Amino acid sequence: xxxxxxxxxxxxxxxxxxxxxxxxxxxxxxxxxxxxxxxxxxxxxxxxxxxxxxxxxxxxxxxxxxxxxxxxxxxxxxxxxxxxxxxxxxxxxxxxxxxxxxxxxxxxxxxxxxxxxxxxxxxxxxxxxxxxxxxxxxxxxxxxxxxxxxxxxxxxxxxxxxxxxxxxxxxxxxxxxxxxxxxxxxxxxxxxxxxxxxxxxxxxxxxxxxxxxxxxxxxxxxxxxxxxxxxxxxxxxxxxxxxxxxxxxxxxxxxxxxxxxxxxxxxxxxxxxxxxxxxxxxxxxxxxxxxxxxxxxxxxxxxxxxxxxxxxxxxxxxxxxxxxxxxxxxxxxxxxxxxxxxxxxxxxxxxxxxxxxxxxxxxxxxxxxxxxxxxxxxxxxxxxxxxxxxxxxxxxxxxxxxxxxxxxxxxxxxxxxxxxxxxxxxxxxxxxxxxxxxxxxxxxxxxxxxxxxxxxxxxxxxxxxxxxxxxxxxxxxxxxxxxxxxxxxxxxxxxxxxxxxxxxxxxxxxxxxxxxxxxxxxxxxxxxxxxxxxxxxxxxxxxxx
Numbered sequence: 141x142x143x144x145x146x147x148x149x150x151x152x153x154x155x156x157x158x159x160x161x162x163x164x165x166x167x168x169x170x171x172x173x174x175x176x177x178x179x180x181x182x183x184x185x186x187x188x189x190x191x192x193x194x195x196x197x198x199x200x201x202x203x204x205x206x207x208x209x210x211x212x213x214x215x216x217x218x219x220x221x222x223x224x225x226x227x228x229x230x231x232x233x234x235x236x237x238x239x240x241x242x243x244x245x246x247x248x249x250x251x252x253x254x255x256x257x258x259x260x261x262x263x264x265x266x267x268x269x270x271x272x273x274x275x276x277x278x279x280x281x282x283x284x285x286x287x288x289x290x291x292x293x294x295x296x297x298x299x300x301x302x303x304x305x306x307x308x309x310x311x312x313x314x315x316x317x318x319x320x321x322x323x324x325x326x327x328x329x330x331x332x333x334x335x336x337x338x339x340x341x342x343x344x345x346x347x348x349x350x351x352x353x354x355x356x357x358x359x360x361x362x363x364x365x366x367x368x369x370x371x372x373x374x375x376x377x378x379x380x381x382x383x384x385x386x387x388x389x390x391x392x393x394x395x396x397x398x399x400x401x402x403x404x405x406x407x408x409x410x411x412x413x414x415x416x417x418x419x420x421x422x423x424x425x426x427x428x429x430x431x432x433x434x435x436x437x438x439x440x441x442x443x444x445x446x447x448x449x450x451x452x453x454x455x456x457x458x459x460x461x462x463x464x465x466x467x468x469x470x471x472x473x474x475x476x477x478x479x480x481x482x483x484x485x486x487x488x489x490x491x492x493x494x495x496x497x498x499x500x501x502x503x504x505x506x507x508x509x510x511x512x513x514x515x516x517x518x519x520x521x522x523x524x525x526x527x528x529x530x531x532x533x534x535x536x537x538x539x540x541x542x543x544x545x546x547x548x549x550x551x552x553x554x555x556x557x558x559x560x561x562x563x564x565x566x567x568x569x570x571x572x573x574x575x576x577x578x579x580x581x582x583x584x585x586x587x588x589x590x591x592x593x594x595x596x597x598x599x600x601x602x603x604x605x606x607x608x609x610x611x612x613x614x615x616x617x618x619x620x621x622x623x624x625x626x627x628x629x630x631x632x633x634x635x636x637x638x639x640x641x642x643x644x645x646x647x648x649x650x651x652x653x654x655x656x657x658x659x660x661x662x663x664x665x666x667x668x669x670x671x672x673x674x675x676x677x678x679x680x681x682x683x684x685x
Contacts (some may be wrong), residue, residue, distance in 0.1 A: 143515055146423040147174035148416075151182050152431035152463045156500040158183040159190075164501055165427070168508050169517075170602075173423070175414050179328035179441050180406030181230070181268025183225040186265070188213055193414050194486040195406045210251055212258075220260045220321075222325070224388060225269030226246055230347065233666025238358070243272045243304045245391060249282025252319060255389050265395070268329065268406065273357055274302040275333075275364050280394065283319075284310040302360045311371035319521040323401035326409050326678035328441055331386035333393045334361060339386035347389070352656045361390060372398060416449055420457075425481070425515070425556030426450075429461035433483065437467075438476055447476050456481040459511060461504075463487065463496050484510060485488050509600070509610040518600040518610055525550040527622065528582065534589040535631045535684060536622070540639040541596040543604035551578055552592040555604070557666040559673050560635075564590075566673075591629070593617060595642045606638035606663075616646035632656060633683050636663030659683040 151158040160173035168339060176186040192215050203408040213221040225231065227248050238336045255263055271279070277299065281287075287299045288310040298304065331337050340349070340357045349357060369376070377400045384403040385393040395401035408492055411417075420426060428446050430437060438444035450457065458479045465485035469477055472579070492505040512518040524547060529536070545555040553560035561581060565572045568588060575584045585592065598615040602608035623629055632651075634643045640660045651658075659678055671679075 143425065143517060144171045144423045145169055145173070145425045145427055146420065147172065147427040148177045149428050149461060150177050150179070150430035150495070152500055153182065155431060155463065155497040157186065159186045161500075161504070164326070164504060165508070165538070168505065169512075169609075170501065175410075177410060177428070178266060178406065178443050179268060179410070179440075179445070180326035181328070182223075182225050182229070182267040184266025184326065185211060185213055185221060185226070186266075187410055191410075200340045202548075206515070206553045212255065214258070214260070216452055219262045220255055221264045222251060222255075222268075223266040224391070225266065227251060228272050228388075229269045230271045231269070233348075237290045240271075240273055240344065240353060242301055243426065244278030244301055245270070245272045245274055245389070245651050246278030246282050246300070248391070249279035249316060251280060252279070253317060254282065256317075256320055256549050260321045260575070262324060264324050264326060265401075266323045266406070267327040267388045267391060267395070268389040268429040270391065272391070273340060273347060273349070275361050275390030275574050276394030276398075277302050277305060277364065279391065279464045283317045284315050286315060288312065302357065302364070302676065305360060305364045305367070307363075308367060310368050313372060314627065316375070319399065323385070323395060323399050324404055325384070325392065325395045325401050326404050326406045326546060327384055327387045327392065327405040329387035329657055330383050330405070330440060331393065331407070332382040333385035334358070334365065334392055334674075337386075339390050339392075340388065365393075368398070400616060405440055405445070407440060407442050409450075410607065411445060411449055414612075416446075420450070424457075425459055426454075426457055427459045427461065431463040433460060433464065433485070434466040438472070444476070450479050454479055460484065461507065461511070464493060467509065473684060482511075482514060493581070508613070509608075512570075512602060512608070513600055513610065513613075518602050518608060520598065520600050520613070521547070522598040523594060523596065523617075527591060527617075528585060529591035529626055530586065531590055531621070531626060532586070532628060533591035533626055534628050535633060536591045536626075536629050538639060538643065539592075539635050540606050540642060541594050541599055541609065545604070546565055551581070552594075553664070555665075558664055558666040559666065562673065563664055563676050563680050564588075566675075566677045567684060589628075591626070593622070595634070595639050595647065606636065609638060609642075610634075611642070611645070614642065614644070614646065619647045620650050625654070630656060630658065631683070633659045633661055633680075634669070635661050636665070639663075 147162050149161050156226045158176040162176050166172050175190055176183055178184040178187045185559055207232050210227055228245055281299060286294055287296045287308045289295050289307055290309040317580045327490060333339055340354045345356055396403055428443050430442055455478055459481050460483040464484045465483055469483055470617050484507050486503045487493050490506045496503050546552055561575060562572055596614055597617050600610040600613050634640050661683060662668055
């Protein structure tokens with residue numbers, strides 16, 4: 141029975157999205173299902189779209205200082221979903237960016253107001269991946285919070301960023317615009333707002349802030365926090381609960397305590413939506429991972445969240461793929477290592493960090509060979525039957541490696557869908573039915589001085605798929621000895637792209653006979669549908685004659 145795999149792999153940030161990885165892996169595995177995954181940051185909408193299936197995409201017009209339309213996902217229960225990373229995300233920073241003190245959450249506030257017009261029940265907002273650290277100053281201004289100086293002068297029009305609150309002495313919520321829907325925030329960050337584990341000291345650095353910047357940001361946060369406590373008494377909600385207040389540069393605090401939003405641990409929210417605990421038992425393995433695997437990956441991130449939702453029956457069920465691995469399986473807490481079969485990393489085995497970020501699919505394809513070998517999907521197979529050749533052979537035709545049908549029948553091109561014998565019979569003007577038995581095929585080939593063999597003597601391969609051949613573990617044929625033993629060979633015809641690539645890599649430099657002509661021709665497999673049989677007959681006829 142074929143191995144069944146469920147993929148729940150996070151994005152490799154700055155390189156490839158969760159959805160792109162999932163689709164790429166699906167092309168390389170059989171019996172493979174996936175959900176793009178997110179803990180509330182990048183790709184949150186991709187995840188929700190896949191989960192909901194029946195949904196509607198609503199597009200808001202461009203906002204102030206925002207060039208693109210904002211996508212909102214609407215479900216059939218009149219709920220909406222947005223991704224803050226698409227509005228104020230790190231991926232939107234451009235060359236004109238003036239730094240963390242000049243970034244605002246204002247456009248996110250505009251989105252909240254526009255959603256008011258949709259008359260929804262609940263807004264689910266993926267809050268991760270923000271580039272801002274303004275404690276919601278911009279967002280609150282969009283919702284018409286008013287700012288006053290020490291002389292009671294309204295200076296709201298001068299307030300744009302967190303650093304502007306240095307001149308603010310009073311706040312007024314009198315004209316604050318209330319939202320007509322509930323809010324649930326989805327995030328992986330459980331940090332408080334202030335202090336050494338807060339928004340600035342933990343996360344501002346990755347947004348470009350220096351150590352000096354972080355100290356200044358913290359001072360601004362403290363001042364604005366004190367103002368909110370003093371002037372928002374009728375709006376603040378459950379301050380004793382500070383989990384996630386430090387998310388998205390303090391927006392977690394605003395959503396929870398001013399807008400009364402419900403905080404959800406991101407990965408738990410997504411796993412519940414796909415009914416993970418129920419569906420996991422349908423699969424032999426769970427494939428997960430992220431760009432950089434480190435100790436934080438096991439703390440309510442995608443990888444850790446999946447491991448936390450497994451049971452004792454799931455021993456060694458998890459396969460982790462990452463761009464860079466900073467942990468050692470043997471050093472992990474047993475509550476996690478118990479579930480992990482293996483960890484695979486692009487670096488340093490397949491590429492350096494820069495190359496793996498630049499060309500993730502190229503190196504993921506190489507990494508997949510290792511995964512398949514370990515799981516027994518790629519099997520080591522040997523060429524069980526000898527070359528069909530004799531002293532009168534003049535043309536040697538080389539494929540890549542025998543198909544399953546050929547291995548079962550101990551001869552070449554025995555898959556009934558392969559067009560090899562049909563092409564040869566047409567070239568030599570013989571009815572294909574005259575060579576319908578194995579003995580007749582051999583007589584036909586011998587009469588026309590045609591020898592058959594393959595480039596590979598042994599290799600790892602999945603079923604009959606050339607594209608799955610692992611080039612790191614190939615035993616090529618002894619072409620030198622063949623040409624030495626059969627001196628009448630005048631032509632070598634290599635069929636198919638994989639055979640051509642392997643021939644050039646392993647055998648070409650071993651052929652010193654100048655009199656031997658080489659031809660690299662298209663595959664005769666029915667899978668090579670881009671070549672009609674008439675065209676193949678024309679191409680092979682030129683090579684043979």
